[in-house]
Each structure stands twice: as C-alpha cells, then as structure tokens.
C-alpha cells in the first residue's frame with residue numbers, strides 16, 4: 001500500500017483528487033489543508049511527519065490569487081517559495097517522492113509555438129515569479145520529484161472562470177471577454193487522474209518537469225462563448241483586447257503547452273478542452 005499526502009486539499013485540484021480516490025483501492029490517501037497542515041510552518045511539518053509515514057506528497061497547496069500577489073508579495077512568497085522549500089526538506093529527510101503543481105505563468109507568454117518543458121522560464125508577474133522560484137527549490141533538492149505545469153485550471157469545486165462567466169452571463173445580457181490571450185483550459189479532474197498515474201505507474205525517478213492542459217487551443221473569449229453556449233444562456237459575449245481590461249498582474253498572451261512528454265511518459269490520451277468543459281458543466285449544473 002502506498003501512502004500519499006495531499007496538501008492544500010480543499011482547493012480545486014485537491015478536491016478533484018479527493019473525489020476520485022476511491023477508484024484507487026491500492027493507494028492510501030490522506031488529505032490536509034491549511035488548518036491541519038500549513039506548509040509554511042516547519043514546526044508543524046516536523047511534528048506531522050514524525051508521526052505519519054508517507055511515500056508521496058502531492059502538493060496542491062499554493063497562493064493562487066494572481067492579481068493580489070502583486071500587493072501581497074510576502075504572503076505569496078511564503079507559500080509558493082518557502083512552503084515548497086519546506087516540503088523539499090521534509091521529502092529529503094523522509095525519502096518521500098514529491099509531486100508539485102506549477103503554472104504557465106512561469107513563462108512570459110511571448111512564444112509563437114507551444115511551450116516545451118526545456119523552454120527558458122521568464123515570469124511576467126509576481127505570482128509567476130513565486131511559482132518559478134518554487135520550481136527552482138525542487139530542482140535544487142536531492143529528491144525524486146515531478147513538477148507538473150498546468151494552465152487555466154477549473155473544476156466543479158471552488159471558484160474559477162467557468163463559474164464566474166456562468167454567474168455573470170445569467171445576470172447580464174452582454175459580457176466583455178478578452179480575445180488576445182491564447183491558451184488551453186485544464187479540467188482539474190483530468191489533471192487529477194494524470195497525477196495519480198505517476199504513482200500507479202511508478203514514474204517518479206530523479207527530477208522531471210511536465211506540461212499538462214487539455215487538448216486544443218482557445219482564447220478566453222472562445223472559452224466564455226463555449227461556457228455560455230453549452231448551458232444555453234442568453235448572453236452576448238463581446239471580444240475585447242486585454243488592454244481594455246486592465247488588471248494588476250500581467251497575463252501571458254500565449255501560454256499553450258506542448259504535452260508530448262507527459263503523454264509519452266504515462267501513455268495517456270488527453271481530452272479535448274470542449275469535451276471536458278461539457279463534463280464539468282454537467283456536474284456543476286447537477287449540484
């Protein structure tokens with residue numbers, strides 16, 4: 001039996017792992033969040049790991065408020081850099097394999113073709129900087145680890161673009177959504193399955209980076225159109241330029257991932273973004 005700790009488990013991704021854990025009877029999951037295990041507290045971590053044994057940590061804990069990170073820099077650094085550093089120390093001490101989630105924001109978004117794992121990182125926002133530094137803490141560690149970069153994450157749990165657009169579209173006749181930022185949505189339930197495959201297939205050796213999103217490419221405008229169309233909400237979506245929607249943090253203009261490495265490693269097929277969006281919306285609308 002493999003023992004797996006999921007940190008930050010009440011967030012979008014952690015909740016999706018929790019929702020499918022019963023499909024893996026050979027894996028023994030433990031779920032913690034901030035209240036029970038704060039990854040920023042080395043004292044708490046030492047006490048927790050001295051009385052609990054784990055083979056894997058899936059780190060879903062993060063500071064994810066992209067705009068707020070510009071002003072709450074100390075907090076973002078503490079969670080996304082120091083917290084990750086603490087997990088690396090614990091993993092070294094107890095010989096635990098670490099699965100860590102990172103982001104497309106480690107890139108500046110000025111590429112013209114899908115990002116591969118070896119492309120140089122160059123964040124364009126404070127959140128991106130903290131995630132980039134968090135990755136470096138793992139890369140410099142003496143552990144077995146995978147860093148999985150993902151993008152545009154949404155889920156039936158928590159708050160995200162899918163729920164925000166649905167809510168506003170139900171309340172208004174028109175919505176403005178940016179069309180000049182291109183990427184790929186990721187349904188957290190699909191990512192959760194891929195993450196677990198690293199454990200099931202025993203694929204964590206050394207330190208490797210992988211890219212994971214759903215298949216296909218779209219703009220936030222296309223994504224919003226599909227959210228509204230699938231639910232048959234009567235709301236006109238207007239395409240606007242990003243500069244017409246100023247936000248405190250810079251967003252990458254282009255953050256499409258090349259996913260060949262993870263598909264080859266796990267021998268998986270990744271669902272097309274529209275198909276996964278339909279699955280998620282049908283779950284949200286059943287709740």
Ligand SMILES: NC(=O)c1ccc[n+]([C@@H]2O[C@H](COP(=O)([O-])OP(=O)(O)OC[C@H]3O[C@@H](n4cnc5c(N)ncnc54)[C@H](OP(=O)(O)O)[C@@H]3O)[C@@H](O)[C@H]2O)c1
Nearest residue numbers: 008010011012013034038039061062064101103150152153
């Ligand atoms: N959301 C996206 O669009 C997106 C895109 C690309 C990559 N990612 C990455 O994907 C991962 C999962 O994202 P997500 O959307 O599932 O995040 P999320 O919904 O914001 O969940 C993060 C969880 O971590 C918890 N947490 C925060 N600080 C903690 C600490 N010090 N110790 C323990 N738990 C802590 C949060 O608790 P509180 O709610 O109480 O703070 C929350 O439950 C993150 O690494 C994120 O950077 C996300």
